[in-house]
Amino acid sequence: MKKIVVFASGSGTNAENIVKYFSNTEIAKVVSIFTNNASAKVIDRAKNHQIPVQIFSKTELLDGNVLQKIQKIDPDLIVLAGFLLKFPENIIEKYPHKIINIHPALLPNYGGKGMYGIHIHRAVVNNKEKETGISIHYVNENYDEGAIVFQANVALTDEDTAETVAEKIHELEQKHFPEIIHRLLGE
Template structure:
């Protein structure tokens, strides 16, 4: 798949990702299929060797490596991220497994237009140290019967932004971290796409 940026929707999307970028990939596919009225316009990663950077190169999505390696001062990195998003005329930002805290400039510039997906029913199992498989392990250890995913606005506190949408999946007898992760992850892309469609209708 190669992107034809001239034929997609009006809302321009930026992605921030550190590793595989599964949500960024799902959102991009939805855009190319006409299921989401938006245009993937930029990927920023703090990890130059990440699979998501390779993927972006393969499909022709503009990509930038911005990290503390080049910007050891956090304020300078924050300013560089905002400058890159503005240079590419980004309307909304999707965090897709971005493992770094964002600075005040970025959070202010895109307040209400920056979304993240978290693999639990926030406020449960959110906050510092709760990410990826650690979330699913905690859910299983607590003998929860229901889990899911949450799309929320990104604010200064970790996983504390306003909840936009949630999906729910049953925690089944005999579940492992891997099986629970698979079911929750399967809901994350569609959940983010639906949230972005509502945002697109509001900003375009």
């Protein structure tokens, strides 16, 4: 069985969706959830599914401490699901093409530092975009610039608000993210 490690900074809805998706398969399982936020809701979600949680500081992420913990697990795939810190090069170098991220926009648009969550959705609405979507991509040394693995889009209307866009994006994430992880692990 293949091992997935998930990194998340917030509520953990995508992390939990991945846990649930793989809980009834023989393909893979989420073996650990890492977070940089000691009060993140993802911690409770992980505990509800008996998934070990690693809480770490930004310093531990950068100084090799987190890399050592990952190496002990030896995951087949590292999944960033709402993880807000820039992923360090020392981990990227050890796991080339084994780290993916989900981004709530159609990259290369609305990517980069500071572009996450509601900030993206507000920008999409303010720019009167006719569509938006999700991008699942490999992680490299730059925010949101790794090779794109998958994109899905959704139409927008003039009535959409940042909040309704967020709901549409969440539906796309919940549907496609586990499926793409499954596909990548099968390759």
